[in-house]
Amino acid sequence: MENFNIPETMKAMTLVAYDKLQLATVPVPKPGPGEVLCRIKSVAICGSDPKMIHGDYAWTNWPPYYPFIMGHEWAGQIVALGEGVNDFKVGDRVAGEAHVGCGKCDNCKKGHYTVCLNYGKDGHDGGLDMGHRHYGFYWQGANAEYNVYKTSALHIIPDNVSYDVAAMTDCAGVAFHGVEMAGVTPGGTCVVIGPGPIGLCAMQECKALGAARVIVVGRGAKLEKARELGADVCIDFEKEDPVQRVLELTNGIGADEVMECSGAADSPMKACKMARKTGKVALIATYHAGDVMIPANTVNFNELTIVGSKANPNVSEQVLHFFSTGAIQGDKLVTHTFPLEDYEKAVDIFEHKKDGSIKVVINP
Ligand SMILES: [Zn+2]
Ligand SMILES: [Zn+2]
Structure with a gap:
């Protein structure tokens, strides 16, 4: 010893x-x-x-x-x-x-x-x-x-x-708990919003769990980092509307799972709007703006599952x-x-x- x-x-x-x-x-x-x-x-x-x-x-x-x-x-x-x-x-x-x-x-x-x-x-x-x-x-x-x-x-x-x-x-565990709670469809499409450290881990974890395509929404150096680490599609939200772009990329259907790692006040709303019917949304970030908006009718009509994810x-x-x-x-x-x-x-x-x-x- x-x-x-x-x-x-x-x-x-x-x-x-x-x-x-x-x-x-x-x-x-x-x-x-x-x-x-x-x-x-x-x-x-x-x-x-x-x-x-x-x-x-x-x-x-x-x-x-x-x-x-x-x-x-x-x-x-x-x-x-x-x-x-x-x-x-x-x-x-x-x-x-x-x-x-x-x-x-x-x-x-x-x-x-x-x-x-x-x-x-x-x-x-x-x-x-x-x-x-x-x-x-x-x-x-x-x-x-x-x-x-x-x-x-x-x-x-x-x-x-x-x-x-x-x-x-x-x-990485905080990311993975959310990813596990939402689940990843093998061969499906995941979106990760917010390529900070947690989002960059979530992106790589979605790939490890078998997503065919991982789309990352962000901007600047962190979005570049996502690209370097293997993101399939990078959407700069300052240049294009991420909801529209995800729908375009999925033939109007939406993503199987959306991992919300940004903490931006309008991101849970966007996450729900870009998920497919019966899709899953994981809220992995913390919202310092306090209570944020969720589109209740979209959640209801599209049978979305929103999961909260606390730590690891x-x-x-x-x-x-x-x-x-x-x-x-x-x-x-x-x-x-x-x-x-x-x-x-x-x-x-x-x-x-x-x-x-x-x-x-x-x-x-
Ligand atoms: Zn921490
Ligand atoms: Zn206890």
Whole structure:
């Protein structure tokens, strides 16, 4: 067994107020029963991270306190085991999930642990600790040299997958959960709206599941990236009407499935309008405009199925396999890497899509 020298303190990037980040020296956390200590190697910045920094989640408990360590799309190495851990060993390379359900409620028992009925019940408020965790959102995250995780959040990384790519397990999994919920018609036509990191993963996943043709709706460098990664048709929504174009491409019938990954307020409407009768629409994005319009009569008359998709339950093993086989070309999605000290710069490049950035990864 490898022996790791674990220090008493570590560097961590902390959020100390909205729009205020600070590099701090904090204690290295100790793993409790069923938990392990991980040396964090890579953390990918998620679309939700800049929003949390700006205070866009003030309506939730994210962040729950200051200073708070964010970061939830991560990969690293296990360096110490807590009491009773026998499913992992020191030295294992692992990728993390943000959600750990309570394991006891009806939803968790059915496998739907990202919609755990005991969300947030961690005992912090003097209430019951039901064991729920949401790392990097209301529980300490990965923007640090070390963090402690329950082993149910962890998955072994295949040998040929790097830490930087494995850090996208969460992101690719969010895409894959939606893609699985909508289903993919083998030999059919899928549309992916919004070629950000999640949409680019969804596009490659639709192909892996047997779609004959994947149409991507977007613009700029990200649409070019979709083309480079194998999109069959790219529609620039600034130059043409995506609904009309999809109908043209499908002889007026519409797409079998539409994966809505853009989060634009008018995209769910468009997604429904470009789906075929009995088609499926997956809402994978988050809508910061709040409630958005759905064409109820189209849904009704065309017997559309709209599925909501929350995070990435039970898909990590599959997406790690996709990274390993190259079905998802992870190394083409990681465009930038930075040390922890440059986190603010990294967020700026990611958030403002500077320098052709797709996925920006921090190496603490
Ligand atoms: Zn994320
Ligand atoms: Zn639960």
